Amino acid sequence: MAVGESPLPTLHAVPGLRLGTVAAGVRKVGEPDLVVMTLEAGSRMAGVFTRNQFRAAPVRSAEAHLRDDIPRALIINTGNANAGTGPAGERAVDQNCARLASILGCRPTQVIPFSTGVIGELLPAERIDAALPAAVDALSDNGWAAAADGIRTTDTRPKGRSCRVELEAGPVTLTGIAKGSGMIRPDMATMLAYIATDADIDQPLLRNLLRDAVAVSFNRISVDGDTSTNDACALIATGASGSKLSAEADIRRFADALDALCIELAREIVADGEGATRELAVRVTGAGSVAEAERVAFTVAESPLVKTALFAGDPNWGRILAAVGRAGIDDLEVDRVRIHIDDCAIVEGGGLSPDYRESLAAERMAADRVTFRIDLDRGDDEVTVWTCDFSYDYVRINAEYRS
Amino acid sequence: MAVGESPLPTLHAVPGLRLGTVAAGVRKVGEPDLVVMTLEAGSRMAGVFTRNQFRAAPVRSAEAHLRDDIPRALIINTGNANAGTGPAGERAVDQNCARLASILGCRPTQVIPFSTGVIGELLPAERIDAALPAAVDALSDNGWAAAADGIRTTDTRPKGRSCRVELEAGPVTLTGIAKGSGMIRPDMATMLAYIATDADIDQPLLRNLLRDAVAVSFNRISVDGDTSTNDACALIATGASGSKLSAEADIRRFADALDALCIELAREIVADGEGATRELAVRVTGAGSVAEAERVAFTVAESPLVKTALFAGDPNWGRILAAVGRAGIDDLEVDRVRIHIDDCAIVEGGGLSPDYRESLAAERMAADRVTFRIDLDRGDDEVTVWTCDFSYDYVRINAEYRS
Numbered sequence: 001m002a003v004g005e006s007p008l009p010t011l012h013a014v015p016g017l018r019l020g021t022v023a024a025g026v027r028k029v030g031e032p033d034l035v036v037m038t039l040e041a042g043s044r045m046a047g048v049f050t051r052n053q054f055r056a057a058p059v060r061s062a063e064a065h066l067r068d069d070i071p072r073a074l075i076i077n078t079g080n081a082n083a084g085t086g087p088a089g090e091r092a093v094d095q096n097c098a099r100l101a102s103i104l105g106c107r108p109t110q111v112i113p114f115s116t117g118v119i120g121e122l123l124p125a126e127r128i129d130a131a132l133p134a135a136v137d138a139l140s141d142n143g144w145a146a147a148a149d150g151i152r153t154t155d156t157r158p159k160g161r162s163c164r165v166e167l168e169a170g171p172v173t174l175t176g177i178a179k180g181s182g183m184i185r186p187d188m189a190t191m192l193a194y195i196a197t198d199a200d201i202d203q204p205l206l207r208n209l210l211r212d213a214v215a216v217s218f219n220r221i222s223v224d225g226d227t228s229t230n231d232a233c234a235l236i237a238t239g240a241s242g243s244k245l246s247a248e249a250d251i252r253r254f255a256d257a258l259d260a261l262c263i264e265l266a267r268e269i270v271a272d273g274e275g276a277t278r279e280l281a282v283r284v285t286g287a288g289s290v291a292e293a294e295r296v297a298f299t300v301a302e303s304p305l306v307k308t309a310l311f312a313g314d315p316n317w318g319r320i321l322a323a324v325g326r327a328g329i330d331d332l333e334v335d336r337v338r339i340h341i342d343d344c345a346i347v348e349g350g351g352l353s354p355d356y357r358e359s360l361a362a363e364r365m366a367a368d369r370v371t372f373r374i375d376l377d378r379g380d381d382e383v384t385v386w387t388c389d390f391s392y393d394y395v396r397i398n399a400e401y402r403s
Numbered sequence: 404m405a406v407g408e409s410p411l412p413t414l415h416a417v418p419g420l421r422l423g424t425v426a427a428g429v430r431k432v433g434e435p436d437l438v439v440m441t442l443e444a445g446s447r448m449a450g451v452f453t454r455n456q457f458r459a460a461p462v463r464s465a466e467a468h469l470r471d472d473i474p475r476a477l478i479i480n481t482g483n484a485n486a487g488t489g490p491a492g493e494r495a496v497d498q499n500c501a502r503l504a505s506i507l508g509c510r511p512t513q514v515i516p517f518s519t520g521v522i523g524e525l526l527p528a529e530r531i532d533a534a535l536p537a538a539v540d541a542l543s544d545n546g547w548a549a550a551a552d553g554i555r556t557t558d559t560r561p562k563g564r565s566c567r568v569e570l571e572a573g574p575v576t577l578t579g580i581a582k583g584s585g586m587i588r589p590d591m592a593t594m595l596a597y598i599a600t601d602a603d604i605d606q607p608l609l610r611n612l613l614r615d616a617v618a619v620s621f622n623r624i625s626v627d628g629d630t631s632t633n634d635a636c637a638l639i640a641t642g643a644s645g646s647k648l649s650a651e652a653d654i655r656r657f658a659d660a661l662d663a664l665c666i667e668l669a670r671e672i673v674a675d676g677e678g679a680t681r682e683l684a685v686r687v688t689g690a691g692s693v694a695e696a697e698r699v700a701f702t703v704a705e706s707p708l709v710k711t712a713l714f715a716g717d718p719n720w721g722r723i724l725a726a727v728g729r730a731g732i733d734d735l736e737v738d739r740v741r742i743h744i745d746d747c748a749i750v751e752g753g754g755l756s757p758d759y760r761e762s763l764a765a766e767r768m769a770a771d772r773v774t775f776r777i778d779l780d781r782g783d784d785e786v787t788v789w790t791c792d793f794s795y796d797y798v799r800i801n802a803e804y805r806s
Binding site for chain 2: 051052053054055081083084085086088089118119120182183185224225226227228229302303304305308309311312314317318319321322323324325326329330332334347349350351352390391392394395396398399400
């Protein structure tokens with residue numbers, strides 16, 4: 001299941017970057033599961049990766065390659081996470097990077113590897129090697145939609161966003177794709193997301209732009225509170241437009257567009273969360289700090305009782321209140337807390353609001369997209385976190401699927 | 404659903420304490436939902452209560468009464484938590500305490516109130532008042548089993564334990580009952596638990612004994628990670644046995660019996676967790692501190708992915724490994740971590756153990772009671788946390804029930 005309809009929009013080509021997607025038979029036969037991207041000379045790339053201590057072999061390799069060399073290609077497989085696989089997993093990554101490097105005529109350390117799928121099974125490196133020539137043959141400027149499809153695991157639909165931004169330096173394109181449906185509580189990164197632009201951006205600025213965008217998008221979503229071993233998010237700037245990002249106004253305009261694109265992709269992940277039937281935004285305002293606002297928002301967003309009530313479309317405000325109360329803010333003045341479901345007043349003065357209308361609240365709670373607004377009335381900081389409901393299908397998918 | 408069979412054992416009377424249970428119609432008609440306990444003069448009582456900031460009216464009242472006066476009676480209702488009810492909720496508590504005090508001939512502040520059930524609805528104080536005379540008429544030394552039944556909400560079975568302890572000072576009895584099935588992640592207390600002994604115990608010692616027992620029992624369980632607004636645990640010493648707890652050896656022997664009894668009651672709560680089909684013990688050893696061991700144990704025990712795999716009886720060790728890795732231990736050496744499911748080696752050296760046998764692991768994972776043993780190999784501290792699986796029935800119960 002997934003929330004609402006969400007057809008893949010037009011994904012603009014990003015000059016300087018080409019994509020090729022094929023079926024390598026990593027886990028299933030005949031389904032696209034291998035994506036290669038190549039970057040023109042002069043491209044820059046920044047990446048953020050999972051903070052899970054059990055990081056997969058490709059994550060460790062990708063970080064090392066990004067640190068030591070100039071990237072020219074990305075290799076991404078789905079169906080197998082190559083996590084918890086020890087030294088054999090590292091050899092498998094090295095083998096695929098070397099094979100792609102020899103086809104493209106670059107160094108193995110210029111290839112950045114990513115994997116997603118089942119944890120704990122050895123990556124079938126031979127099958128990937130065998131499929132690499134076809135993936136390189138398939139390389140095209142217009143390969144974004146196929147790639148969005150080729151990185152899916154339990155995702156029910158591909159996820160992508162694209163926009164054009166008019167800068168003083170000239171027009172640039174921004175296109176991104178993402179995957180992710182379960183084991184979603186990114187920590188400094190998302191499941192897998194790739195965003196590219198033809199703007200010309202210095203490496204330090206590129207890193208900062210990515211870090212800031214991830215902080216307000218992929219790091220503010222949760223499907224089940226479980227942080228994956230393979231989360232990664234990459235931002236690529238090919239520079240092919242010739243538009244150099246340097247004027248303060250241009251940087252701000254570009255950062256706004258990047259933030260908005262990342263938030264849309266992050267919300268796409270939540271809306272396609274495993275078993276999801278509703279999307280929930282938890283907006284906490286009036287907090288004493290951003291950290292405090294995040295703690296309250298995630299405590300509510302990850303409460304199984306709140307998420308099952310959301311599945312039922314039941315405005316069960318007692319559960320929201322209980323979650324706020326256990327979020328670890330020791331000096332919270334509960335009488336000052338106000339909670340709304342969309343525009344319906346729910347809680348104030350430590351109990352039910354006199355303006356509460358059960359029928360109206362039930363109507364709001366049964367919508368495809370629901371917002372809880374929680375005002376702590378103790379400061380100026382605010383945060384929005386996105387999640388989805390907890391349904392029978394979540395249990396079914398995760399009792400049946402070996403992630 | 405619940406894990407296995409668990410008939411209520413014989414619950415020994417505790418001289419000095421009497422219990423009366425009746426049906427007051429708090430939420431449903433004709434079901435026992437009101438319990439009164441009376442304590443002989445000379446009894447002492449210690450209580451620990453939820454740390455949820457939105458604490459229910461009876462919790463605030465119980466704490467104040469315990470601080471200011473000498474308890475002579477407890478009044479406990481199920482069906483309505485009297486939480487999130489503002490000043491009207493406080494008036495309802497005061498009314499019931501005053502009514503019971505007038506029947507018993509004591510001060511209202513000598514009555515300690517407890518409520519559990521639906522959050523956010525006003526307590527029907529009149530109906531409770533009307534039923535109090537019948538509850539007092541029903542008072543009996545042998546009312547424990549009826550009381551264990553009278554405090555249930557979504558619990559599928561009553562929970563109680565009882566033992567006799569031979570002290571140097573003489574024999575004493577220890578009997579306890581508990582309730583709880585959902586919204587279970589106690590913080591400094593449990594849902595509701597009442598333990599009584601006829602030993603003679605000083606107030607400071609009684610408080611310490613309760614605090615220590617709760618720390619290793621009720622504070623080490625989780626059904627859904629949600630801390631209730633009404634958690635409370637009370638320990639009562641009537642002193643009626645004449646056996647004074649003072650010799651060091653007696654204190655140790657009594658504390659061991661109390662810890663064991665509280666752990667058994669806590670595990671009963673988990674085994675009867677909402678929708679539970681299996682009980683899981685997560686035992687973390689080799690930790691650098693107790694806090695670190697607790698963090699790892701709770702992260703694994705509360706992972707929805709681990710809990711749905713447990714429901715499926717699937718030894719999905721990748722999810723256990725991913726949960727350990729995100730538990731927030733920044734300098735964890737993942738190669739040193741060893742994980743067993745019962746006696747089956749699962750993870751070592753950062754990947755699958757060479758001794759792993761899928762068929763054996765699957766057999767262990769499909770048992771009624773499963774233990775994960777996680778050795779971090781970085782210190783001497785250890786902790787066990789208990790939880791249950793996440794089933795279709797958990798979703799059904801919480802989508803249907805307004806807690």
